[in-house]
Amino acid sequence: MGGSCFRLALVTHMYVAPCNQVDDSVCVVRQQMLVSLLDTFDTDFRLVASTDLDDWRYLATDELVVINDAQVEPEVSAICESILQSQEPVVTPSTIGDGWLVAIPLPNDVGGMQVAVASIEGQDPEMLRRLAKLWCSSRQYQHQVDKYAQECEQLTEILSEGLxxxxxLRSMVAFLDMSDHTHDLTSLAESTFPLLNDNMHADCLALLLTPEGLGPLRAVPALVWGPKPVDGHLLSRVVELFGQSYCDQPVVKNHIHRLPEASELNGVRDFILTPIKSGSTHYGWMLAANRQLPEGFDPSSDWELSHYEFGTSEASLLCTTVSILATHASNCDLFQEKEQMLVNVVRSLVSALDAKDQYTCGHSERVALYAKVLAERVGYDEEACERIYMTGLLHDVGKIGVSDAVLKKPGRLTDEEFAEIKRHPDEGWSILQDLAQLKYVLPGVLHHHEEVDGSGYPDGLSGDKIPLDGRILAIVDAWDAMTSDRPYRNGMPTQKALSILEEGAGSQWDSQLVQAFLEVIDRIELIRNTYRLHERPIRKMGCGI
Ligand SMILES: [Fe+2]
Ligand SMILES: [Fe+2]
Structure with missing residues (x-):
């Protein structure tokens, strides 16, 4: 479009928007409309707007002011009124000039109801009508396209932030999957903070823990991290001053220089504070302080720029992070409680065994302590050492099923009596085999009386076919039996017991393990010489709950 056939002599008054009264963006749109109309019709249009005075006036381009006396001609006013109803362009014989008066309604994004008008000479009115309709349609399409493009841009931004x-969050969950109960809150926060800050954009992230018994507001910094870390005392003070106002939502404060508390918090500009809690357990607080400012940012001139404040998206992200950490901390507590309960149940079982045969009191615990030392010597890791300790505690639990007469008989046992004693590894296995959490003790419990030459019991296994736990327990079990006092005899001297072990190495016991045992004999003897039985509590009245 825009051919020379529509060009007329320059219209003396070319009116545009009163840009002093509207946004620059609206003014730009109006300019674009006029340019587009000029391109299409080869004629300058004037803009007519409905005013508060209930009449129609031309808008001025000159010096961006409204020409107050530019009231439109009655004919133009009537056409504008009809367009207000129909929203359709009008082409009619002009009385204000030669030719045809073309009036076109503009889309609303020009700031209120406006009509573009021009007088065009020498053209076919039907052609002008079609051209005007075509222009309106194209503007509507363009308007829709612009709207979609804008929405698309906003959605892209939201999606990008969400992504x-x-x-x-996925990285964090993956990390928690890999972690176990030994990861405490501080080590979790240490791994999380760098990733978290890619989204938080804070100068400082901090984890503060609340020591038991001091109340949630007495928080001690456990980890302060970030490009510009804030002094730990200030962070504790933030918790003291603002932690009280927490109620289900994080405390978000920007520009705290305006608050009365600011004098105590020199160095903290803004922050988000959220508690780490699960149920009624309060672990501490997480704090993001001082939103990062760009290089060369002048706070005095640009202080109000909300882009550099903490907002709802940062608060929400910190809440989610804290909620994941709190759940993890709570799970760790539950796990440790469960572990402790298991240990207590095992101790109760062993105590039942000790009560049955007071003369071997402490045997199970000493065997457990010795086994742990020997296992450590041969390369067991910390967790495996704890496991063999539990196995040691339980290794003779099957003796609960052996009759007292046999168990406590001081002299030599008959074949039948010995056969009954030999049932205790099997008995132990059958007592414990249903306990899923104690499955790991079964090999040691069942095979601690096997001998490497295959002459032991219950299965007559030999060499490496005997589980390692069983081979370790066999040595320390024999050591305790030899060196402990009995009512009918004293314990063997250390040297004699050592020579019996050495003689049996390779036949009764694993020779490499005997060698390792000799290397830790000082630690074993220290345990034996310092071992004291746990005293059983004496009940007074009631069950003591
Ligand atoms: Fe045993
Ligand atoms: Fe034993």
Whole structure:
């Protein structure tokens, strides 16, 4: 479009928007409309707007002011009124000039109801009508396209932020999957903070823990991290001053220089504070302080720029992170409680065994302590050492099923009596085999009386076919039996017991393990010489709950 056939002599008054009264963006749109109309019709249009005075006036381009006396001609006013109803362009014989008066309604994004008008000479009115309709349609399409493009841009921005958050949360969950109960809150926060800050953009992230018994507001910094870390005392003070106002939502404060508390918090500009709690357990607080400012940012001139404040998306992200950490901390507590309960149940079982045969009191615990030392010597890791300790405690639990007469008989046992004693590894296995959490003790419990030459019991296994736990327990079990006092005899001297072990190495016991045992004999003897029985509590009245 825009051919020379529509060009007329320059209209003396070319009116545009009163840009002093509207946004620059609206003014730009109006300019674009006029340019587009000029391109299409080869004629300058004037803009007519409905005013508060209930009449129609031309808008001025000159010096961006409204020409107050530019009231439109009655004919133009009537056409504008009809367009207000129909929203359709009008082409009619002009009385204000030669030719045809073309009036076109403009889309609303020009700031209120406006009509573009021009007088065009020498053209076919039907053609002008079609051209005007075509222009209106194209503007509507363009308007829709612009709207969709804008929405698309906003959605892209939201998606991009969401994606970053999602990536962070997925990384965090993946990390928790790999972690175990030994990861405490501080080590979790240490791994989380760098990823978290890619989304938080804070100068400082901090984990503060609340020592038991001091109340939630007495928080001690456990980890302070970030490009510009804030002094730990200030962070504790933030918790003291603002932690009280927490109620289900994080405390978000920007520009705290305006608050009365600011004088105590020199160095903290803004922050988000959220508690780490699960149920009624309060672990501490997480704090993001001082939103990062760009290089060369002047706070005095640009202080109000909300882009550099903490907002709802940062608060929400910190809440989610804290909620995941609190759940993990709570799970760790439950896990430790469960472990402790298991240990207590095992101790109760062993105590039942000790009560049955007071003369071997402490045997199970000493065997457990010795086994742990020997296992450590041969390369067991910490967890495996704890496991063999539990196995040691339980190794003779099957003796609960052996009759007292046989168990306590001081002299030599008959074949039948010995056969009954030999049932205790099997008895132990059958007592414990249903306990899923104690499955790991079964090999040691069942095979601690096997001998490497295959002459032991219950299965007559030999060499490496005997589980390692069983071979370790066999040595320390024999050591305790030899060196402990009995009512009918004293314990063997250390040297004699050592020579019996050495003689049996390779036949009764694993020779490499005997060698390792000799290397830790000082630690074993120290345990034996310092071992004291746990005293059983004496009940007074009631069950003591
Ligand atoms: Fe045994
Ligand atoms: Fe034993």
């Amino acid at each position: 970053e958050e999602l990536t962070f």
